[in-house]
Amino acid sequence: MIRIDSVWYEYPSGTVALRNVNLVINRGEIVAFMGENGAGKTTLLKHLNGLLKPTSGKVEVDGVDTRTSTVASLSRHVGLVFQNPDNMFFCTSVLEEVSYALTRFGYSREEVRRRAEEVLKLFNLWHYRDSSPFTLSGGEKKRLAISIVVAWMPSYIVIDEPTTGLDGWGKRMLMDLLLHLKDSERGIILSSHDVEFISEIAARVVLLRRGEVIADGPAEDILTDTALLEEASLLTPQIPSLLYELKRRGLKDLNHKCLRLDEAVRYLSAILGRSGSNWRGDVV
Amino acid sequence: MAIEVSNLSFRYAGATQWALRNISLSIEEGEFAVFTGATGCGKSTLFKCLIGLIPQMYPGEYLGRVVVDGLDPAQTPVSRMAQKVGMVFQNPDNQLFALTVENDVAFALENLGLERAEIERRISKAFKMMGIEDLRKRSPFELSGGQKQRVAIASILALEPDILILDEPTSSLDGATAKKLLEELGEIRRREGITVLISEHRLDLVVREATRLIVIEEGQIVADGEPREVVHDLLEDGYEKVELPKLSRLAWMLGLRGADSIPVTREEFVERFLGVGK
Numbered sequence: 001m002i003r004i005d006s007v008w009y010e011y012p013s014g015t016v017a018l019r020n021v022n023l024v025i026n027r028g029e030i031v032a033f034m035g036e037n038g039a040g041k042t043t044l045l046k047h048l049n050g051l052l053k054p055t056s057g058k059v060e061v062d063g064v065d066t067r068t069s070t071v072a073s074l075s076r077h078v079g080l081v082f083q084n085p086d087n088m089f090f091c092t093s094v095l096e097e098v099s100y101a102l103t104r105f106g107y108s109r110e111e112v113r114r115r116a117e118e119v120l121k122l123f124n125l126w127h128y129r130d131s132s133p134f135t136l137s138g139g140e141k142k143r144l145a146i147s148i149v150v151a152w153m154p155s156y157i158v159i160d161e162p163t164t165g166l167d168g169w170g171k172r173m174l175m176d177l178l179l180h181l182k183d184s185e186r187g188i189i190l191s192s193h194d195v196e197f198i199s200e201i202a203a204r205v206v207l208l209r210r211g212e213v214i215a216d217g218p219a220e221d222i223l224t225d226t227a228l229l230e231e232a233s234l235l236t237p238q239i240p241s242l243l244y245e246l247k248r249r250g251l252k253d254l255n256h257k258c259l260r261l262d263e264a265v266r267y268l269s270a271i272l273g274r275s276g277s278n279w280r281g282d283v284v
Numbered sequence: 285m286a287i288e289v290s291n292l293s294f295r296y297a298g299a300t301q302w303a304l305r306n307i308s309l310s311i312e313e314g315e316f317a318v319f320t321g322a323t324g325c326g327k328s329t330l331f332k333c334l335i336g337l338i339p340q341m342y343p344g345e346y347l348g349r350v351v352v353d354g355l356d357p358a359q360t361p362v363s364r365m366a367q368k369v370g371m372v373f374q375n376p377d378n379q380l381f382a383l384t385v386e387n388d389v390a391f392a393l394e395n396l397g398l399e400r401a402e403i404e405r406r407i408s409k410a411f412k413m414m415g416i417e418d419l420r421k422r423s424p425f426e427l428s429g430g431q432k433q434r435v436a437i438a439s440i441l442a443l444e445p446d447i448l449i450l451d452e453p454t455s456s457l458d459g460a461t462a463k464k465l466l467e468e469l470g471e472i473r474r475r476e477g478i479t480v481l482i483s484e485h486r487l488d489l490v491v492r493e494a495t496r497l498i499v500i501e502e503g504q505i506v507a508d509g510e511p512r513e514v515v516h517d518l519l520e521d522g523y524e525k526v527e528l529p530k531l532s533r534l535a536w537m538l539g540l541r542g543a544d545s546i547p548v549t550r551e552e553f554v555e556r557f558l559g560v561g562k
Contacts, residue, residue, distance in 0.1 A: 036458050037429060137324030164455070167322040167485060168527030193458040196488070196530055235459040238488055238530045238550070245554050261530055265537045272538060272560060 001026050002048060002078075002156060002187065006057035009043055009211075017043040019211040020057070027155060030178060030188040032198045032219070035208035036233035041160070041191035042083070044208070048158050048189065049078040062155065076105060079149035083160040085141040086134070094120065094136070094144060095129040098151050105152055115151050122177070123147040138165035146174070156187040163194045175201050195237045199223050199259035207232045220257045239264045285351075286447055286479040287311040287334065292348035293503075294329060294338055303329040305503040307348070311481065313446075316473050316493050318511070319483040320526050321500035327483040328374075330500070331449050333357065334481070336365045353446050367396070370440035371449040375456070376432040379439065380424035385416070388424055389439040396443075410442035413472055430461040441472070448472075450482045454489070463489050488529035491515070491548045499526060512545035512552075519546060 002025040009018040017040050025031050033041045046052040047059050050066035059066045061077055082088055091097040098116040107115070120126040123143045128136060133144055142165045149157060162178075163171050178188050178201055192198050198205065198219065205222040207215040209232050215222050222228060224240040236244075243256040243264075251271070258264050289309040295302045304326050311317050319327045332338040336357030339346040350357055353368040373379055382388040389410060393403045411417045414434040419427065424435055433453055440448065450469070454462035466484075470493030473480045484490045491497070497514040499507040507514045507523075515528055519536045535547045540556040547553040 036460075139323035165323060167525060169322065169525050171527060172524065195459060196527075233458060233460050235463060239534065242531055242534070242550050242553055245550050246557060249554055249558060261534060261537075264534055268534070268538055268557070272557075 001060075001062060002189075003060045004044075004047070004057075005060070007044075007047065007054040007059060008056045009047070009052060010055045017211050018047075018054075021211075021213055023206060023213070023216065025156075025187055025189060027187045028182060028185045029204060030182050030190070030202045031204045031206060032202040033189070033191040033206050033208055034193060034195075034198065034232065034234060036193065038210075039208040039232070040211040041208055043211075045080060045158050045160050045189065045191055048156065049080045050074040051080070075154070076152070077154050078156045078158060079152065079154035081145050081149050081157075081159040081162070083164060085145035088145050088148065089133040089141075092132055093130050094125060094133055097133050097144065098148050101148060101152055119147045119151040122150075124173070139167055139170045142166055143170065143173075146177075150177070150181070154186070156189060157181060158189045160191050161194075162190050162192060163197045171197055193234060195223060195229075195235055199237045199239070200261065207234075220259050223259055224257045285310055286313045286315070286353060287481075288351040289330075289333075290349045292330075292333060292350055293345075294333060294347070295345040297343040297345075299344070301503075303344075303503050304333070307503075307505055309498070309505065309508065311479060311496070313479055314473065314477050315495045316470060316480045317482070317496040317498060318487070318490050318494040319481065319498050319500060320485065320487060321506075322525050325500045326503040327500055328451050329503075331371060331451050331481070331483070334447075334449060335369050335371050336360060336362045366392075366445075367443055368445055369447040369449060370443050370445035372433075372437050372440050372451065372453055374452045376429075376436035379436045380432060383423060384420070385422050385424050385427075385435050386420045388435060389442050392439065393442055406442045406444065410438040413441055413476075414438040414468070429456045430458075430465065433457060433465065437469075445478070447479045447481065450480070452483050452485070454484065454486065459486075459489070462486065466490050466493060469493065485527060487515075487527060487548075488531070491529060499523075501525060510545070512548050515548055516541060516544055516546040 004021050004023040007018055007021045010016050033044060035041055050069060050071045053067050061074060066074060089097055091100055095116055098120060099112045102112040102115055120129060125144055162174060182188050202219045205219045206213055207222060215228055223237055226236045229236050237259060239259055240256050243254055243258060247254045247256060258267055289307055292304055292307040293302055294304040321327055333350055334352055334357060339358055340362055357365050380388050382391060389407050390403055393406060414437055416434050416438060419431060424432060454465060466489055469480055472478060491511050494511045497511040498505060507517060515532045518528060529548055531553050532546050532548050535541060535553055547556050
């Protein structure tokens with residue numbers, strides 16, 4: 001469990017980036033920190049592996065206070081993927097890049113090789129193993145950055161803006177992977193303003209504005225609340241936005257608290273079916 | 285025709301793969317053409333060919349022919365091309381350098397040798413178009429990402445190009461800011477009659493403004509046409525490499541499709557949905 005307790009953070013410049021943040025994050029859940037640029041999302045993520053220490057309040061990772069622990073030892077349990085993958089790379093090949101942290105954590109050569117191969121294949125990067133990370137495209141770099149952290153299987157995987165630079169296929173792959181990691185009892189913590197991506201995967205959304213948590217709850221409550229989203233400068237996702245419009249146009253009983261595509265298909269096809277329409281969908 | 289590309293192929297010097305493979309494409313004046321495709325598919329390379337940076341600045345093997353606004357970008361000085369075709373790059377920081385926003389926008393105009401009054405007229409107009417009149421005296425480096433991108437676009441609009449090319453202009457912007465910017469670009473196109481070419485991943489935000497949707501994969505055009513028809517065909521083919529608007533996907537799964545087109549906006553979806561059963 002990660003416990004964030006009355007955390008305030010002030011940058012040396014005097015900017016107050018976090019204001020009394022209180023959160024508990026458990027393993028096995030996917031939590032998304034959302035809000036506009038400058039809301040404090042990245043600052044909060046950097047507190048989870050001790051890169052930043054609270055000005056007041058405290059952060060505990062599985063009972064360990066981040067103020068009394070080093071980033072190196074915390075990173076074993078909390079893997080942080082930066083928004084800009086270039087900041088993470090320094091090796092001459094993709095394979096070395098993935099192997100580096102594993103070696104540092106003391107795994108045997110065979111184990112390092114096995115894990116690196118597994119994760120690079122998982123992310124469809126194995127054919128680039130001998131290439132320089134800097135020759136990869138934007139989406140490939142992003143995948144490599146995430147795979148480096150996944151390779152050492154930390155208890156908590158923290159990704160700053162996971163979908164920037166990813167295309168449709170890359171997002172789908174990441175979505176499957178995050179759901180799989182969640183099922184393996186890891187905590188997944190993301191920061192994002194990609195409401196469409198988050199609506200498909202996150203069970204819980206924490207909305208931040210100017211360093212404050214303005215909402216924390218189930219995604220289907222928060223990402224369907226247009227007024228609240230507007231306050232955080234986020235767009236309403238396409239599906240609830242569509243359901244609102246249908247409601248406004250006469251389907252008064254419609255429940256707009258629906259986020260995922262598969263749910264919307266089930267829900268709307270039932271309505272079309274009831275109205276005795278010429279529905280001919282091929283829902284699977 | 286604003287742009288005519290015939291059998292264009294390009295391979296960067298030292299690369300084994302062709303970045304563009306036999307691209308043929310015509311874009312009419314006043315179109316809003318959206319280019320999409322996986323990262324690294326060749327969109328930026330194609331844009332560089334349209335403004336002449338390729339082959340003039342990037343060495344490599346260049347085949348085929350490109351005509352933009354009656355000029356051949358491979359032969360025309362890049363500075364002359366720039367007066368016809370303006371390009372806004374992905375990262376506005378690469379384009380901003382002066383101490384004030386105003387000086388940044390004035391720089392290219394001064395280099396064109398324009399009169400003071402003409403420079404002032406163009407700056408005022410471009411600032412008004414992008415809604416940034418209040419930023420004139422500010423430093424570009426203290427602006428937000430959305431503001432910087434607006435300044436970068438204004439500095440290109442001040443050149444009064446016939447064609448405006450934007451390479452992933454919203455990639456660093458949040459959804460609400462991106463949506464607003466794209467709507468404004470649509471408005472500028474309608475009002476000024478400028479041809480707009482834009483590359484964008486978030487189709488759901490841009491498709492409303494688009495008259496054309498062009499999908500590129502590994503340097504080749506794999507789909508090109510009216511957006512509702514292209515999205516229809518991609519759904520039919522189960523094409524996964526681009527992120528299609530979720531509501532188009534939903535419409536498809538609900539069977540709310542025409543013979544060759546699919547709703548791409550909320551309004552179109554609602555009409556189709558409410559029309560079923562009538």
